[in-house]
Amino acid sequence: ASNWPRCTSCHVGYGYSNPEAFAEMGESAVDCLVCHDTTGTYKKFPTGSGHPTYEEKIFPGGPGEPYGNPWTPVDLAVVAQSVGAPSRANCGSCHFNGGGGPNVKHGDLDVSMVNPSYEVDVHMDAEGLNFTCQSCHVTEEHAVSGGHYEYDLAGETALKSCQTCHTEAAHENEALNTHTARVACQTCHIPTYAKEQYTKTYWDWSTTGELKDGEGDFEGRKVWLIKKDDNGNKVYMSNKGSFEWGIGLTPDYMWFNGDATFITLDDTFDPETIVPINVLHGDKDDETALIFPMKSFYAIQPYDAGTNSLVVLNLFPTNPETAYWKNWDWALAAQGGQAV
Known part of the structure; x- marks a missing residue:
């Protein structure tokens, strides 16, 4: 919670420099344009607490970019007169770059979804059904359905599942229909992820701090070290550590009943074991659970050795x-x- 100005560049509000400041602003802080801009010119400044840039600015660059990247002010009058229904690009301006870069987190949400082919997504295929995100994430009074691991297996929320449209007897082959009670549609119909763009699969924070010439600070980013693999993926950054990437990956398969729990700062663990950050509930004996495809992500990160708990x-x-x-x-x- 100490990194508000940077993290909240992907929040639909202005001035989210800390929780108290945002709470005081109320609905006046809601950023309509980030979802409704149709010009493609409205962008939030990376460290602006949710604001775009209103004047010429330089966002500091890394090695090879000693002068950083210039940002020019957005023409708010033009954008405000060009609003429309949210597009895949609007949603993707944040969701395609979660975790600090393209396709870092999800593995199945990246820029290929802006104008996808049938092979990338049969529903969002730009030449076919051309679904938007809200075709399934049904939105009522600006409340977007679905989030985190929410999956409406029982049909009790506005979020659409596969069965909302296809029913449980979707196949001409009756033998295939016998599997739908225990196997999620995605398990067979999405056999791979990261189809066109690499996704991050491993992150080791313990290797951070290696700098060019062994010295440097935040203002002197030109001495930060960045290493890339043959495909152009960053495999080391001084400030974030080491990474591994993959493309065309086969998911891991897990039982899931729609419920999940997340580790908190109050939870303790055995640091000698792999610590699950998110726990998906369900097993073969749970009649409400289905087998789902999942992306597994592994990392090494700092923790409090005195309390054996995570730290901010x-x-x-x-x-x-x-x-x-x-x-x-x-x-x-x-x-x-x-x-x-």
Whole structure:
């Protein structure tokens, strides 16, 4: 929670520099344009707490980009006169880049979905059905259905599932229909993910801090180290550590009944084991569970060795005295993050 100005660049609100500031603004802080812009010119500044840029700015670059990337002010009058229903590009401006880059998190949400082929998505195929995101994520009074691992197996919410349109007897071959009670449609119909763009599968924060010439700070990004593989994927960054990527991947298959729990700062664990951050519920003996395809993501990240629990880390220099990307000190980053 100590990295608000950076993280909230993907939040449909303005001025989300901290929870208190946002709460005080109320509905006046809602950003209509990020969802309804049709010009493609409205973009939130990466460290602007949800604001676009209103003046010429430079967003600091990495190695090879010592002068950073220039951002020009958005013409708000033009954008405001060009609003329309949200498109896949509007939704994707955030969701395609979750986790700090293209297709980092999901594996099945990337820029190929803006104008997808039939092979990429049979429903969003731009030359076919041409579904938008809200075709299934039904929205009522700006409340978008579906989120996290929400999947409406029982048909009790506005979120559409496969069965909403296709029924449980969707195949001419009756033998295939006998599987729909225990096997999710996606398990057979989405045999691979990351079809056109690589997705991140592993992230090791313990290797951070390697700098060019062994020195550097936040303002001197030209000495940060970035390594790429033969496909152009970043496999090392001084501020984030080491990564592994994959494309055309086969999912892992898990029983899931629509319920999930998430680890919190109050939970403790055995650091000698793999710690599940998200736990999906359901098993073969659970009549409400189906076998679903999932993307598994593995990481090494800092934790509190005294309490064996996760910690909030101050990464972005909201507080330059403790920010890891300023001082390269995990202890200070943990102190700063936990104090917020």
